[in-house]
Structures are given as structure tokens and as C-alpha cells.
Amino acid sequence: AQTVTQSQPEMSVQEAETVTLSCTYDTSESDYYLFWYKQPPSRQMILVIRQEAYKQQNATENRFSVNFQKAAKSFSLKISDSQLGDAAMYFCAFTSNTGKLIFGQGTTLQVKP
């Protein structure tokens, strides 16, 4: 069975600084996809970034980038130049191309002005 683990319940970062959120996963699948979702207080799930396991290159989306270490089954999210609007719950998620997502426990990110 696949599992996703986020070991940081809470993180904080100073505005304009960089923060890294950790995620590890376990699977025996060879074809899978990893995601980071942001959930602000509105509870809307917003896709931040996704990574295909077959791609060695780390995904980037503007200020958001990942460090994908396939052998270590690690998938961390780096947020650069943190903004107040980045404050939210962040979920790491996994799918083996079924459409079904397995989520980690979530990390609450606080951004301090």
C-alpha cells in the first residue's frame, strides 16, 4: 500500500525568506505522480506543483520548486521569497495514475511579516 508522510505539522517563515516543506512516500509502483496542494482557510484545494516520477528534472512553478529524490522517496517543496498569501495548509499527495490521491497529514505554514 502507498503511504505519504509529512513530518512537519507546522512551519513558519519570515516574509521574503525561503522555506522547505518535507514529504516522504512509499510505493512499489514505478509509474506515479506527486503533487503539492495548498489549502487556505477557504478550504479550496489549489494545485501548487506536480512531478512525474519518470522525469528526473525537478518541477518548478514560479517561486515554488521541488526536490524530487526518487531513490530516497522524498519530495520536498521549496517556497522562495515567501509572501503573506502563502500562509496555508500544504498537502503532499501521491497517485499511481488512477485519479485517486493519497494525502500526507499536512503542514501548516505561517508567514511572519
Added chain:
Amino acid sequence: SAVISQKPSRDICQRGTSLTIQCQVDSQVTMMFWYRQQPGQSLTLIATANQGSEATYESGFVIDKFPISRPNLTFSTLTVSNMSPEDSSIYLCSITYGPDLTTIYFGEGSWLTVV
């Protein structure tokens, strides 16, 4: 991309009653799913809503408690039956869009409080 509308967005329900949540998509989609997010917790998949057939439920979820309908490729409902305070959660609809089952979108969620 697809636009997903969920109704109701929020409701307060009496213990023992049932409530039906609707998920409407503005285009035909391959797969539709329902998730539950209990207070302070992560999201857990309840079931896959299959068009024209019974939903496929994940371990720990049963049809009698969470009946699901999917009459066509753009619409699904989730009913939370005989509610108790433990059912107070956010219920989210998600879809896969296009041939790629990894293009996944979520509705805005339905926040239910059972009193």
C-alpha cells in the same frame, strides 16, 4: 481546465438527518471522486463515483452511510446518511480531466457541521 461547483458550500445539520451534496462540472469528465476531511485532518478518499453503475467505496466507507449517484458525466451527488457529530467534516468532490488521470481538480468543498 474544468469548473467544479459544489452545493451546499456550508450547512448545519441536525443529528439523525441526511444531507445530499451536489457536484456539478462544466464539462464531461472521466472520473469523479469524493473525499472527506475531518477537522484538523487530511483528506481521505470515500469513493469513486462511476457513471451508470454503483460507486466503488474505499475501506471504512459503506454505501448505506454514503450513497453516491452519478447519472451522467458532469454530475454526482454524495449523501451523508443518519448524521452524527462525527460526520462533521468538509466533503470535497474531485475530478480527473481529459485522458490524463493525473490532471486532478477539486470543488470548493462542502463544510458540514452536525449538531
